[in-house]
Amino acid sequence: MRDYIRVCDVEKYYGNGESVTKAIDRVSFTVNRGEFMGVMGASGSGKSTLLNVLSTIDRVTAGHIFYEELDITELTEDSLAKFRKENLGFIFQEYNLLDTLTIEENILLAMTLQRENQRTAKQRCQEIMKLLDIETVAKKFPYEVSGGQRQRCACARALIHRPKLILADEPTGALDSKAAQTLLETFVRLNQTIQATIFMVTHDAFSASYCSRILFLKDGRLFHELIRGERSRREFLNEILDVLSLTGGESCDVC
């Protein structure tokens, strides 16, 4: 399989002089198209920073990130905005839904902003709501639905463009275990049905056990990697917990 993303010797420093923080320190790895990648590590290990440089929200201090042949560290701000719009979908812990719009309108807004034709937009919205099982709450406002349904709405909004890469920062953080499980199963389904590549930061071993591969960060460096392969999710979970006990990382919210 050809590499979809190549992260080459990436460094991200904050501050300068004596007060410099090496949030990411010479990290290199590749991602294949269609992988469900997890990133784990203790608090402050650099997970969000890595996600931010991968998603072009933040610039690297040194190193290169290639999406196929395109080096995104060399792009101008205008080209970056275009790249983000055409390729990426973001899902964060805070849903950032607009309370004055219904669930359906929140999802459609993402399409309106891209000036898609209305019929295509509506059709895609129906499809994605069906896939995420939120059709029944389409006409409700965000404050009238559950946390899990809000999160799936945020997910639908990110996915309606059919992004090649989904970037998720602690997407299950605000969910109870049932809602978290539903969202993770949705990710797996999306991963399998539309071959979306997923990059998910999580501190939770249970969430990570849904991934096909996990990178472990420690003090900004790549410390370990686990590949699920043919193992059951339970076996993979146990292995993740073993690694976390070595890194002093976190645990598992539901086990």
Ligand SMILES: Nc1ncnc2c1ncn2[C@@H]1O[C@H](COP(=O)(O)OP(=O)(O)OP(=O)(O)O)[C@@H](O)[C@H]1O
């Ligand atoms: N804007 C910033 N300015 C200065 N230092 C920062 C900034 N953002 C992050 N850092 C530092 O960089 C390091 C990595 O932070 P990062 O947020 O990537 O860690 P994390 O693994 O995502 O942590 P958490 O699990 O607590 O969210 C930390 O030492 C943090 O204090």
